[in-house]
Every structure is written in C-alpha cells, then in structure tokens.
Amino acid sequence: MQIDWTPLRTELAACRRDGQPVPFWWRDDDAIAPTAALDQLTTLSEAVELSVHLAIIPAHATDDLVGHVDGTRLIPVVHGWTHQDHSAPGEKKNEFLTGRSDMASDSARGLSRMHDLFDARLRHMFVPPWNRVRDTLLPTLSDQGFTALSTFGPRKNANAAHGLMQINTHIDPIWWKGTRDLVSPDTLVATAVAHLSARRHGAEDAQEPFGLLTHHLVHTPAIWAFAQGFLNEMLSGGATPWTMETTT
DSSP states (O other): OOOOHHHHHHHHHHHTTTTOEEEEEEEEEEEOOOOOOOHHHHHHHHTTTEEEEEEGGGGGGOOOHHHTTTSSSSSEEEEEOOOOOOOTTSSSSOOOOSOOOOOOHHHHHHHHHHHHHHGGGGOOOOGGGGGGGGGGGGHHHHHHTTTEEEOOOOOOOSSTTTTTEEBBBOOOOOTTTTOOOBOOHHHHHHHHHHHHHHHHSSSSSSSSOOEEOOGGGGOHHHHHHHHHHHHHHHHHHHHHHHHHTTOO
C-alpha cells in the first residue's frame, strides 16, 4: 500500500518551524483477553517505542490479560463496564449517555474491577464505549477517582469536570459506517493535517495530546499497515510521546 505522507510531513515541519510542540498519544479500545491481535499490537508498540493506553472492558476482562500487560508498554485504562448498548430508539449507541439509574454504579464497578486486576498499573482514565458520555456523570466520575476522560474529537476544555482532564483521540483509521476496513489514506492524512494546522493557528487546543485511536481486534492488514506508518511519521516528524504514566 502506497501512502503519500508528504502533506503530513510538511505540516509537522511547519510545527517544528513555528515552535509548536505536538504531544502524541495512542489509545486502543475493547481489550478483554490475550489474543493474536493483542500480540500484534504489543509488538507494534515496542517497534515504534510508543505506549498504548489499552481501554479494557472491565466486566469481561480475564485474569490472563494481567500477565500479558506486565512488562509491556500497554497502559490499562477503564473502558466503561460491560460495553453494553443502552441507547433508546433513535439514539446513537452508547453505554453512558442515555439516562439510567445505575449509570454511576456501573462506572464505579468498572474502576473497582480494574483496580482488582491491575492495581498500580492502572491509570484512572475513563473511556466511555462509543465515545459518548452524559455531561451530568462527569463530576461523579471525578468523585469516584477518575482523573481523565477520553472520547473522540478536539476537546473544548482542558477539563471535563473539576479534577477530570479531557484527553481525546483525533484519528480513527476504521471506516465504521462502510466496509469496516481502512478509511482512504489520503482522507486520514488530510484529517491529521487539518487538526495539526488548526492547533498551530489557535483554532484547536494545541496543549491537548494528539491521539490515534485503534481497535486491535478488528484490524485488517491495511489498517495495521496504516497505523504503523502513521505512528512512524508522527514520531519521526517531531511529535513527542505522551502517556498517563505520571498521572494517577
């Protein structure tokens, strides 16, 4: 697969020229157990020397996953509770957007289960399935012990609630509403360039870590190839790795 990275290289060069730092991070969703796909994710993380914030579904996570994470660049974070769709008719899929009485107890259960599994390895980031969360839940997440929230798209504020950082992802290579294979690489490169340019010109928050979102369990060879190429281009182009390793 041939990808023209020239526009991205040009924009990253402009960021370097203008003294605009590009903190860069990686989130991968839906992990529950060791698999061949998770092995491939882990190998890629080591190859590019960038940690992966692994959004794990607490209710379905296996004990074997703990052993796989140990000694790797995988950073466990909380991916909802069961990844169950609670949307009402006509609503987009979600686990933590449609109002229900047990929403807060589910987020608390997710954090507790992940603590039991990963203890000190866990980072207190809440990743709502389908990247959707009810605004009224955000202060509760902070009260429960979460320190960061991650969804998709440029953040509007540095904090989603008091004590709750907003750290979103920005590039998703999967064409979810179409083939579920790779989005056109030209489109993905153009999207990344648009975000970086907007940050450089003050239209988006340049302090927010710029994020790649992947889903290792459903990757095709084309998606794996793009992810590896994109990670290499960002890091070789001057982006600096960001992780939650220093954030509890």
